[in-house]
Amino acid sequence: MKKIAFILSLFMIIRTDFAQPQSLIQNIEGRKTISLNGDWHIIIDPYETGFFNYRLDEDPNGFFKNVKPKNKSDRVEYDFDQSEILKVPGDWNSQKEKLFLYEGTVWYKKSFDYNKKNKTRLYIYFGAVNYDALVYINGEKLGEHVGGFTPFNFEITDKVKEGENFIVVKVNNKRLRDGVPTVNTDWWNYGGITRDVNLIEVPETFIRDYFIQLAKGSKDNICGWLQLDGNSLSQNVNIKIPEAGIDEAVKTDKNGYTTFKIKSKLTLWSPENPKLYDIVINSSSDTVKDKISFRSIETKGSKIFLNGKEIFLRGISIHEEAPIRSGRAYSIEDAQMLLGWAKELGCNFVRLAHYPHNENMIRQAEQMGILVWSEIPVYWTILWDDEKVFANASNQLNENITRDKNRAPIILWSVGNETPRTDSRTKFMKKLADQAREMDSTRLITAATETHYINPNTIMIDDPLGKSLDVLGCNEYIGWYDGTPAKADTINWKTDYNKPLIFSEFGGGAKYGFHADTTTIWSEEFQANLYKHQINMIKKISFLQGMTPWILMDFRSPKRLLPGIQDYYNRKGLITNKGEMKMAFYVLQDYYNSLKK
Ligand code: GCB
Numbered sequence: 001m002k003k004i005a006f007i008l009s010l011f012m013i014i015r016t017d018f019a020q021p022q023s024l025i026q027n028i029e030g031r032k033t034i035s036l037n038g039d040w041h042i043i044i045d046p047y048e049t050g051f052f053n054y055r056l057d058e059d060p061n062g063f064f065k066n067v068k069p070k071n072k073s074d075r076v077e078y079d080f081d082q083s084e085i086l087k088v089p090g091d092w093n094s095q096k097e098k099l100f101l102y103e104g105t106v107w108y109k110k111s112f113d114y115n116k117k118n119k120t121r122l123y124i125y126f127g128a129v130n131y132d133a134l135v136y137i138n139g140e141k142l143g144e145h146v147g148g149f150t151p152f153n154f155e156i157t158d159k160v161k162e163g164e165n166f167i168v169v170k171v172n173n174k175r176l177r178d179g180v181p182t183v184n185t186d187w188w189n190y191g192g193i194t195r196d197v198n199l200i201e202v203p204e205t206f207i208r209d210y211f212i213q214l215a216k217g218s219k220d221n222i223c224g225w226l227q228l229d230g231n232s233l234s235q236n237v238n239i240k241i242p243e244a245g246i247d248e249a250v251k252t253d254k255n256g257y258t259t260f261k262i263k264s265k266l267t268l269w270s271p272e273n274p275k276l277y278d279i280v281i282n283s284s285s286d287t288v289k290d291k292i293s294f295r296s297i298e299t300k301g302s303k304i305f306l307n308g309k310e311i312f313l314r315g316i317s318i319h320e321e322a323p324i325r326s327g328r329a330y331s332i333e334d335a336q337m338l339l340g341w342a343k344e345l346g347c348n349f350v351r352l353a354h355y356p357h358n359e360n361m362i363r364q365a366e367q368m369g370i371l372v373w374s375e376i377p378v379y380w381t382i383l384w385d386d387e388k389v390f391a392n393a394s395n396q397l398n399e400n401i402t403r404d405k406n407r408a409p410i411i412l413w414s415v416g417n418e419t420p421r422t423d424s425r426t427k428f429m430k431k432l433a434d435q436a437r438e439m440d441s442t443r444l445i446t447a448a449t450e451t452h453y454i455n456p457n458t459i460m461i462d463d464p465l466g467k468s469l470d471v472l473g474c475n476e477y478i479g480w481y482d483g484t485p486a487k488a489d490t491i492n493w494k495t496d497y498n499k500p501l502i503f504s505e506f507g508g509g510a511k512y513g514f515h516a517d518t519t520t521i522w523s524e525e526f527q528a529n530l531y532k533h534q535i536n537m538i539k540k541i542s543f544l545q546g547m548t549p550w551i552l553m554d555f556r557s558p559k560r561l562l563p564g565i566q567d568y569y570n571r572k573g574l575i576t577n578k579g580e581m582k583m584a585f586y587v588l589q590d591y592y593n594s595l596k597k
Contacts, residue, residue: 019143021152023229024402025200026209028125029363030289036110036124036167036197040088041080043107044099050078050107051170063107064136064168080109080168088197089127091190094327099191101558108169108193116162121202121230124167125153127195127330127358131179134170146392147180148173149320149355149377150399153200169193180392181377186570187319187354188556190328195358205230205256206286211405212239212279213442215261217298219307222246222264223442228256228283240280241292252283268307269293269408271348274369293366293408297444299470302543304444304500306371306411313371313546314592315349316342316574317505319555320357326556326577329357335364341552341575343368345585346592351504351548354379354417356400365409372409373446373504373548376400378416378432384424390431397432401439410443417448417504418475419465426464433468444470448504451476454494461495471545472497475505478537479530485518488533493541500545506534507550509571512580522565527572528583535591549588553577 025031043050043063050063061067069076086092092099092106099106114122126133130148134141137159145152173191175183210226228235233256239248244266252258267275276291298305305311322329323337339361342350351373352361365372376396383389397415404410415432419425433445449463451474459476466472472495479485485508495501510527518529531549538544554573560566569577574585 019141021143021145022123022155023208024151024399025123025125025153025202026207026402027288027290027406028198028200028359032201033125034112034199034201036112036199037088038110039085040108040110040193041083042086042092042109043078043080043083044102045105045107046102048105048172051105064134064141064170065139066109066166066168080107086192088193089195089330090192091130091194091328092192093188093190094325102191103174103189105170105172105174106192108171109166110197111164111166112199113163114160114165114199116160117201119204121155121157121204121206122160123153123155123200123202125151125198125200126169126193127151127197129169129171129193129195130173130189130191131176132172132174133193136168136170138165147396147399148194149357150396151195151403152399156199178383178386178389180382180389180396181354181379182382184380185354185377186557186559188321188558194328195330203230203285205232205235205283207237207281207283207288209402210281210288211440212292213406213408214266214294214296216442217296219268219296220264220266222262222294223260225257225259226250226252226281228252228286230256230285232285235283235285237281237283240282241277242280243277264294266294269295269366269369270307271369271371274367274409276366290406292406295408297411297442299444299500301498302500302545304471304545311348311545312595313349313502313548314347314595315351315371315373315502315546315548316345316347316588317351317353317548317551318342318357318361318553319353319551320355320361321553321555321577323553323575323577323579330360332360332364335360337579338552339364339368339370341579342370345552345574345589346596349373349546349548350552351375351414353551356396356403359403362404362407362410366407370409371411372407373412373414373502374400374404374410375414375417376432378419378429380418381420384422384428390428393428393432394435397435398439401436405440412444412446412471413440414473414504415445415447418450419447421450421463421465429465430468433465446471446473446502446504448473448475457490458492458494461493461497461501466495466497466499470499472499472501473504474501475550476503477506477508479506479533480508485526485530485533488537491537493544495543499543501541501543502545503538503547503549505548505550507531507572509566510582510584511565511571512554512576512582514565522571524583528587531584531587535587549574
């Protein structure tokens with residue numbers, strides 16, 4: 001805990017230019033909320049005219065003031081209310097053709113009426129804004145949030161007015177060399193307010209956060225903590241799980257904090273039986289309801305055990321991209337369709353690549369019985385020696401774990417993907433692995449590590465980052481970037497780590513409907529054949545405990561330019577973005593079905 005406080009304080013010191021969001025409120029679904037989704041007026045501002053004056057100083061009369069001309073001679077060169085509209089949640093690229101490739105600033109504005117209530121505090125909560133969000137209420141700055149895939153909230157109790165109010169958000173999705181991720185990604189840089197926006201009403205002292213899961217390796221010991229926020233911090237609190245006959249009384253200390261251990265007899269959550277329990281937490285001033293499931297996850301040697309039983313993770317990788325509609329996924333329906341396809345494929349596991357996905361994905365996975373690998377966008381070539389970059393990555397990890405730590409289907413926190421094997425990177429990522437373990441001792445830590453050939457037929461897994469991980473992830477592209485598909489038949493895998501391995505990626509591109517022989521690249525036959533050879537190889541690796549091939553669905557990428565084939569899509573999907581299954585889908589489905597027996 002101390003280490004985390006240090007890391008977070010570092011973040012505060014480095015970014016003193018704007019106020020930081022306040023500590024995250026746990027479980028928005030269980031709170032009293034008022035949605036600010038819907039139509040927002042926007043101004044597309046490529047030169048940031050609404051932010052800087054002509055000397056490039058921050059303009060105290062920027063667009064966030066939302067002023068109107070006072071008389072007919074008054075010069076005001078913008079007008080939100082006459083400007084166009086974007087839907088929230090939703091990226092801007094897929095809503096307006098002229099914004100398809102846009103990277104820069106868009107101002108968002110929404111007015112809302114509010115009736116102030118006694119003894120009630122009010123927060124504004126953003127599910128995610130990509131990438132940099134400056135938030136203002138009634139012409140006053142609330143603060144800034146950096147990072148495109150995690151939630152943040154600001155308290156507005158003293159800033160909200162009786163009657164009409166307005167929120168302005170300056171959103172900038174310019175890629176930055178010192179960003180997390182950096183400028184180089186194989187996915188679309190969707191900008192905008194991409195997830196739900198809510199007002200949250202809470203009592204003066206409220207249950208801000210809690211952690212309720214089984215202790216590592218245990219099937220009957222619930223362990224956790226909870227944190228109150230407000231003036232009356234020392235309170236009696238009850239944690240109830242009626243169906244399991246649990247009603248535990250605890251008392252928070254003068255800082256509003258308490259830990260607890262509860263002996264329990266529970267039906268454990270598993271893919272075969274995704275059992276959820278209703279939970280009620282009562283303090284004398286607040287009540288929160290949640291649905292929580294319980295399972296244990298651990299490794300022994302090179303094996304993974306779910307609820308004490310060895311498990312092979314039949315997975316698939318998924319980007320947060322919407323089927324059919326296209327653009328960023330955000331809704332329950334998007335999640336149901338993507339995860340429904342994963343189920344149809346025979347999966348018990350998904351890798352949500354390469355950044356934290358929206359909460360609907362996790363909650364639907366929980367209901368559908370799908371285990372989850374959750375990841376932060378520490379991807380490829382971020383700046384390992386830059387303290388600010390570390391603080392940013394650390395903050396995104398913190399927000400990801402804070403939001404999802406009560407969701408049992410998440411078994412793995414991944415601290416990054418395909419990063420180069422250098423000392424500074426290993427130091428950087430070890431610190432993230434330590435942070436994840438410190439925040440959540442109940443789960444396993446992983447990352448997609450780097451491998452290398454020690455002879456033409458042997459690939460060695462000895463990335464020094466492996467020391468800090470519980471499970472080794474590894475992306476391999478035999479048959480695509482590395483030789484022909486048949487090469488897989490000749491390859492042996494070696495490691496001195498006595499740890500489980502997951503192939504976090506393998507695959508190849510195919511254009512749906514393009515049929516040819518198995519040696520013709522981009523054909524469905526080529527991709528299906530590649531999967532067959534991969535499966536031959538996979539069957540021989542004794543320490544391989546799971547796989548998440550690349551990828552469930554074709555997804556947009558500005559790096560994929562081949563006309564007629566790619567057209568800005570990475571075509572490694574087993575399914576097209578319109579829902580058509582390619583031949584390789586059925587190859588993998590047959591294999592997964594055979595493993596179920
Ligand atoms: C990878 C990356 C993934 C890419 C994929 C590809 O190794 O992790 O983000 O999209 O390869 O298709 O090349």
